[in-house]
Amino acid sequence: TTARLTVDPRFPIGAVRRRLFGGFVEHLGRHVYDGIYEPGHAEADEQGFRRDVLELVRELGVSMIRYPGGNFVSGFRWEDSVGPREQRPRRLDLAWHSTETNEVGLHEFADWLDKAGSELMLAVNLGTRGVLEALDLLEYSNVPGGTALSQQRIDNGRTEPFDVRVWCLGNEMDGPWQLGHRSADDYGKLAAQTAKGMRQMDPSIELVVCGSSGAAMPTFGEWEREVLTHTYDDVDMISCHAYYQEHDGDIDSFLASAVDMDRFIEAVVATADHVGAVRGSDKKIDISFDEWNIWYQTRFHDVDQLSGIDNWPVAPRLLEDVYSAVDAVVFGSLMISLLTHADRVASASLAQLVNVIAPIMTEPGGPAWRQTTFFPFAITSRLAQGDAVRLRVEAPTIDTVKHGTVSAVDAVATHDAETGASAIFLVHRGRGEAVELAIDVSGLGDVEVTEAHVLHDDDPYARNTLDDPERVGPSTLETRLADGILHVTLPPISWAALALR
Numbered sequence: 001t002t003a004r005l006t007v008d009p010r011f012p013i014g015a016v017r018r019r020l021f022g023g024f025v026e027h028l029g030r031h032v033y034d035g036i037y038e039p040g041h042a043e044a045d046e047q048g049f050r051r052d053v054l055e056l057v058r059e060l061g062v063s064m065i066r067y068p069g070g071n072f073v074s075g076f077r078w079e080d081s082v083g084p085r086e087q088r089p090r091r092l093d094l095a096w097h098s099t100e101t102n103e104v105g106l107h108e109f110a111d112w113l114d115k116a117g118s119e120l121m122l123a124v125n126l127g128t129r130g131v132l133e134a135l136d137l138l139e140y141s142n143v144p145g146g147t148a149l150s151q152q153r154i155d156n157g158r159t160e161p162f163d164v165r166v167w168c169l170g171n172e173m174d175g176p177w178q179l180g181h182r183s184a185d186d187y188g189k190l191a192a193q194t195a196k197g198m199r200q201m202d203p204s205i206e207l208v209v210c211g212s213s214g215a216a217m218p219t220f221g222e223w224e225r226e227v228l229t230h231t232y233d234d235v236d237m238i239s240c241h242a243y244y245q246e247h248d249g250d251i252d253s254f255l256a257s258a259v260d261m262d263r264f265i266e267a268v269v270a271t272a273d274h275v276g277a278v279r280g281s282d283k284k285i286d287i288s289f290d291e292w293n294i295w296y297q298t299r300f301h302d303v304d305q306l307s308g309i310d311n312w313p314v315a316p317r318l319l320e321d322v323y324s325a326v327d328a329v330v331f332g333s334l335m336i337s338l339l340t341h342a343d344r345v346a347s348a349s350l351a352q353l354v355n356v357i358a359p360i361m362t363e364p365g366g367p368a369w370r371q372t373t374f375f376p377f378a379i380t381s382r383l384a385q386g387d388a389v390r391l392r393v394e395a396p397t398i399d400t401v402k403h404g405t406v407s408a409v410d411a412v413a414t415h416d417a418e419t420g421a422s423a424i425f426l427v428h429r430g431r432g433e434a435v436e437l438a439i440d441v442s443g444l445g446d447v448e449v450t451e452a453h454v455l456h457d458d459d460p461y462a463r464n465t466l467d468d469p470e471r472v473g474p475s476t477l478e479t480r481l482a483d484g485i486l487h488v489t490l491p492p493i494s495w496a497a498l499a500l501r
């Protein structure tokens with residue numbers, strides 16, 4: 001099988017914003033405790049953060065990290081998480097039926113981000129709280145000094161403000177599982193009031209309003225329209241959340257999951273633009289795709305096992321999916337989808353980072369290792385520079401139950417006019433034969449291939465585990481460049497990245 005692709009940097013989609021390669025840390029399961037933070041571990045630094053985990057987080061290349069939830073935020077009192085540790089209360093976390101000790105809070109997490117080289121994105125609680133508490137957290141975080149809450153921050157050890165740029169107005173407020181779940185009308189009004197107040201204090205912040213928790217939600221589309229009708233002038237972005245998994249052995253549909261992500265993004269953009277058109281507004285609302293990943297747990301399956309008024313464990317094992325080679329291929333294709341929409345997806349957060357549906361796993365007292373999904377993220381984050389560039393793709397098709405007929409090959413490129421560096425990201429989502437690609441790169445000028453990686457395993461269900469942590473990883477892809485045509489062969493079910501300069 002063959003396919004022909006053409007890349008021409010004269011037709012850019014938009015600038016690749018670093019925030020596209022964001023992450024998400026929720027107080028959930030073993031993410032914070034026994035994940036990034038394990039004071040007794042041999043790798044722990046003076047603050048109790050695992051150095052081996054920090055090193056992997058840096059290698060992953062995550063830009064901005066959303067915190068502290070997730071469903072967790074809808075019951076969170078931020079004041080609990082600051083001040084002297086010994087005075088911090090232990091609280092019930094209703095979202096994950098756990099105990100939150102507040103041993104790690106805002107200050108510790110900000111310190112951890114400084115070590116990781118990532119930016120903080122904060123979510124406010126609009127589930128059980130409202131405008132006042134959001135304003136208090138903003139004052140505590142961003143006001144330099146001279147007021148009660150900014151002084152409290154200084155007394156707690158941070159002289160300089162946290163200066164948080166991007167804020168989420170709650171989390172998944174359309175979901176019946178969400179503490180304080182509301183109708184679009186009720187949430188839209190609350191989000192608008194909160195946004196207006198926050199901007200009165202700090203007009204320079206960027207605000208994300210909650211979109212749908214998934215394109216399959218019964219309120220999808222209408223939710224976005226109604227919420228944006230209330231908030232259009234007061235917010236910058238609307239969120240999208242999407243998780244994919246293989247259902248009932250339907251691997252073809254699973255492999256084509258990015259088609260669903262494409263349609264999801266395009267539907268939200270169309271809805272936002274519709275609201276703008278009705279209002280006669282020139283303003284464009286961008287997307288914060290602030291939760292995306294592969295997730296196999298039937299929603300909250302393992303938290304359902306936790307129950308009892310006297311049973312609220314600290315850091316139980318929850319949502320610890322172990323990813324396969326095929327998961328990593330689909331994961332890479334989701335990153336292609338995000339890049340393909342770089343004009344409107346201003347920010348994205350891989351959900352999540354450590355132990356909880358995560359690219360990095362740890363064992364208490366033991367090692368930290370890379371899941372299969374680590375590789376497409378790290379490589380894409382490192383190589384995607386400059387502008388995203390659409391490719392013309394002429395390839396065979398695949399019939400899928402869920403997404404109809406889709407191209408077997410999907411691709412996106414990036415080009416940095418300043419450095420001359422380009423990259424091409426490719427996925428072969430067919431499982432039959434290899435496909436020989438002829439990629440016309442003559443538009444990139446006189447270039448050479450500087451890196452070529454392929455992620456494929458003859459056993460699509462091979463995984464990296466505690467016992468065999470390096471079972472799956474990228475290998476070098478053979479390339480041949482002649483007369484402006486780059487020849488590569490992609491094995492079935494594979495993801496690849498090429499760097500040219």
Ligand code: AHR
Binds near residue numbers: 069070072171291351
């Ligand atoms: O990422 C896990 C959970 O998925 C988040 O807490 C929630 O926002 C979503 O439903």
